[in-house]
Amino acid sequence: MTVKNTATTKQRQPLIWAVASGKGGVGKSFVAANLTMAFAAHEKKAVLVDLDLGSANAHTCLGINHPKTTLSQLLRHKNIDINSLVEPSNTPFMGLISGSSDDLDMANLKHFQKLKVMRNLRHLDADFVILDLGAGTGFNTLDFFLYADQGLLTVMPEPTSVENTYRFVKSLLTRQLRSLPKQSHALMNDILIEQKKDYGKIQSFAQFLADMLEKHPEHGKNIQGNLQKLQLNLVVNQMMDPADTKLGDAMQIIFHKYFSLNLNLLGCLHHDVHVTQALKQRQSYYQLFPQSRNAICLHRMAEKVIKTQQIKTNGVVN
Amino acid sequence: MASQDNHYDTLQISTHATTADIINAYRDIKLIFQENSLAAYSLYSAEEIATINQQIEEAYVILSNSQTRLSYDITLHIHDVERAEKEVSHHMPIESNNLQSAETTPVPSEVSGKVLQSIRESHAITLLQIAEKTNISLAHLKAIEANQSSAFPGVFYLKSYLKQYASCIGLEPCLTWEKYLKTLKD
Ligand SMILES: Nc1ncnc2c1ncn2[C@@H]1O[C@H](COP(=O)(O)OP(=O)(O)O)[C@@H](O)[C@H]1O
Ligand SMILES: [Mg+2]
Numbered sequence: 078m079t080v081k082n083t084a085t086t087k088q089r090q091p092l093i094w095a096v097a098s099g100k101g102g103v104g105k106s107f108v109a110a111n112l113t114m115a116f117a118a119h120e121k122k123a124v125l126v127d128l129d130l131g132s133a134n135a136h137t138c139l140g141i142n143h144p145k146t147t148l149s150q151l152l153r154h155k156n157i158d159i160n161s162l163v164e165p166s167n168t169p170f171m172g173l174i175s176g177s178s179d180d181l182d183m184a185n186l187k188h189f190q191k192l193k194v195m196r197n198l199r200h201l202d203a204d205f206v207i208l209d210l211g212a213g214t215g216f217n218t219l220d221f222f223l224y225a226d227q228g229l230l231t232v233m234p235e236p237t238s239v240e241n242t243y244r245f246v247k248s249l250l251t252r253q254l255r256s257l258p259k260q261s262h263a264l265m266n267d268i269l270i271e272q273k274k275d276y277g278k279i280q281s282f283a284q285f286l287a288d289m290l291e292k293h294p295e296h297g298k299n300i301q302g303n304l305q306k307l308q309l310n311l312v313v314n315q316m317m318d319p320a321d322t323k324l325g326d327a328m329q330i331i332f333h334k335y336f337s338l339n340l341n342l343l344g345c346l347h348h349d350v351h352v353t354q355a356l357k358q359r360q361s362y363y364q365l366f367p368q369s370r371n372a373i374c375l376h377r378m379a380e381k382v383i384k385t386q387q388i389k390t391n392g393v394v395n
Numbered sequence: 396m397a398s399q400d401n402h403y404d405t406l407q408i409s410t411h412a413t414t415a416d417i418i419n420a421y422r423d424i425k426l427i428f429q430e431n432s433l434a435a436y437s438l439y440s441a442e443e444i445a446t447i448n449q450q451i452e453e454a455y456v457i458l459s460n461s462q463t464r465l466s467y468d469i470t471l472h473i474h475d476v477e478r479a480e481k482e483v484s485h486h487m488p489i490e491s492n493n494l495q496s497a498e499t500t501p502v503p504s505e506v507s508g509k510v511l512q513s514i515r516e517s518h519a520i521t522l523l524q525i526a527e528k529t530n531i532s533l534a535h536l537k538a539i540e541a542n543q544s545s546a547f548p549g550v551f552y553l554k555s556y557l558k559q560y561a562s563c564i565g566l567e568p569c570l571t572w573e574k575y576l577k578t579l580k581d
Contacts, residue, residue, distance in 0.1 A: 105406050117581050240437035281438070327427040327434035 091124070091206040092386060093198055095225035099241025101212035103233045104314035105129075107352060107362070109209040110138035111372070112229075114363035115379035117171035121204040124163055127176035128194075129211035130183040140360040141166060144175030149198060151392050152181075152190050159197040168364070172203070177330055186217050195224050205382075214248035223253055226306045227382075229343065232328065234313065234321040239328070246309075246336060250282060253303055261296045265289065283337040301337075310341045312378070315348040344378040346371045402454035405447075410468070414459065421455045436578045468506060500565045506574035507541040515540075529559045536560060544579055 096109040109125060116123035126148070127135035136144050146162045163172035186194075198206055208225060210218050222228050232242045257265075268288045272280045279285070286304075290297035309332070313325045325342040332340040349371055353364040363372050403410050406420045427434055428447050435444060457463045500518075503510055515522075522536045535556055538546035547553040557575055558568035 104566070194410065205562060236433060236437065239433055243438055278440075324425065324434060326423065330424065330427055331434050333407065 079107070081104065089202075090199060091201050091203040092227070093206045093208065093225040094212055094227045094229055094382075095208040095222045096229045096231060097210040097218065097222050097242070097245065098231040098238070098247035099214070100211060100238055103212075103231050103238050104346070105212070105231050106138050106209050108229070108231050108312050108346070108358065109207050110135050110229055110361060111363040111375050112379060113171060113173075113205070113207045114139070114168065114361050115372075115375040116205045116207075116383070117168055118363070118376060119379050119383055120170055121379075121383060122202070123205040123207060124172045124174060124176045124201050124203040125207045125209060126198065126201075127209050128183065128218075128357055129209055130178075130181040130186065132211065133140050133176035133178075133181075133209075135209045136173055137356060138361060139166065139171075139173055140177075140355075140358075140364075141173055142359060144173065144177060146333045147175045147178040147181070148194065149178040149181045152193065157261055159200055160202050163201070167382075168361075176209075183211050183217050184215055191220060195221070200393045214245055216252070218288075219252045219352075222249065225308060229310045229312060230340075231312050231314050232313040232324070234317065234324050239324075242328075243335075246332075246338070247282075249307075250304075250336070253307065254300060257296075257299065257303070261293075261299065264293050264296055265300075268292065281335045282328040283333075283335055286337050304338060306337060309338060310343045312343050316345055317348050319353075321345075343381065344374050346374055402458050402467065405454040406458065409474045410471075412458075414461070417455070417458050421451065421459070424451055474495050478480070499567065502570045502574060504574070505578060506571055507578045508542040508575075511564070511566075511571075511575070512540040514566065518564055520564055522526065525560060525563045528563060529556075531556050531559060540577060 094112075096105050096112075098105050106127075111125045112353065113125040125135055126141065127133040128148075129135070136142070141164060144164045146164060149336055150162055151157055151159055159174070162174050163376065164175060166172060198208075208221055210221055211283060230242055230245070232238050254265075265285075268285060269279055272278075272285070272288070280288075286297065288299060304316070311325055311328060313321070316324075317323060323343055329340045329342050332338045347370060349362075349369060350368075351366050351369060352362050352371075355365045358365065362369075365374060366372055401406070403412070406412075406417065406424055408416055409418045411422065425448075426432070428439075428444055428451065430444070432444075438448065456468050470544055494530075499513060503514075515525075522533055522540075525531070525536055526533050535546060535552075538544075539553075539557055539560055544553055547556070554576075557572050561568045561571035
């Protein structure tokens, strides 16, 4: 892989994006893989890391048949450069680290192994590192999601997918807040017990936060600070009917109202039979159907992310 | 639950929202919280959704009417200068039958409190007269002539008072305000 500007190569820290969803089959791998392609099309070096350990298939979405190197080598060997595990591809600016290996499973990843992977991700020579995370709310999945600079939730317009997305966010919040001091947790518990007494059930997270801020401002602010670290984005995938276009906006409002969280709606993708066709032809959808509205939307999503990032680093906007 | 939300929070709009914003926000949020809404059903019970819908209706009724909205804003201590100004120009045009309605004085190129005071005195108008005419307190009138913008609860008040003051001494209110503001800023 060639990079134009070698001067920036050494210093650059990749921006890590984690792609997750509450449930499988929503299109995480599809979105992660094709967003990676879109970054590469903008001449940003992008590496897709398949962290759906146990059922890794991101390589298939990219049209790479049998990855020769996998992440398990990083864990087995002591001194190995993570960059040597990047599977080259025919596409300039794009690479893959496969997670497909019989001896790797996300659920069984040990704490020190997780830390080793995280540490090494930062050393990847890339502008963007995209993590394809597995479904569900396992601790390791949540931790990778929280470790990333940006989290991307994929959802599709069906009740189970939306419901599981909320479940994922609830688990995420619980995980994120676990590091608060003991005293905070005790006070949080009091608030929850009180809510149960007053309303018969636990109220929205936003209400919980409001109660915390009112009764224990110091602790409440601390929680608020913790939440502000979360950078959440949403992609609606597999839209079928025109009414589905509303789901993204609706979830954005609900996130704010219920979770007190900002959700950036990155884009909406349609259900398209060509997705399967591309898989069958062992090519990436983005490359095979560059003129499809999904590919155009993915292109714009990447552009938006790149521009936002440029503004951030150049300090035009804080 | 959203019981402590104010009407703006309920509709998820800023306090600067225009009437059009309010109507659009109302439509959108009604859709989100309709029965069996895909985005809402799994977080809220049917009962909660009913309550939220009630809040939405209430918020819309209050905020979609500029009079009730203005009163509501006061209870929230919101002084949206820009918007309030628009409302004011609609509902209570600045009186034109002031002390010096007939002959008007040209607005000088620089307008400060001192300049205003000397123009007022040249017309032999007392502050008390202006206070009686406009219902603006003497203290505020004195603050205008002393360039004390901090004496006012917000720019909106200063602007409104200054314009009325200007009319009373025969100056064109808008232009006078512009120049006065410039002096304050410099
Ligand atoms: N926009 C889409 N249109 C049509 N099919 C899609 C779309 N996105 C994903 N799919 C299909 O849905 C299935 C699940 O997608 P995948 O990316 O593997 O989901 P996940 O990684 O979340 O489990 C795959 O068969 C894929 O081809
Ligand atoms: Mg997958």
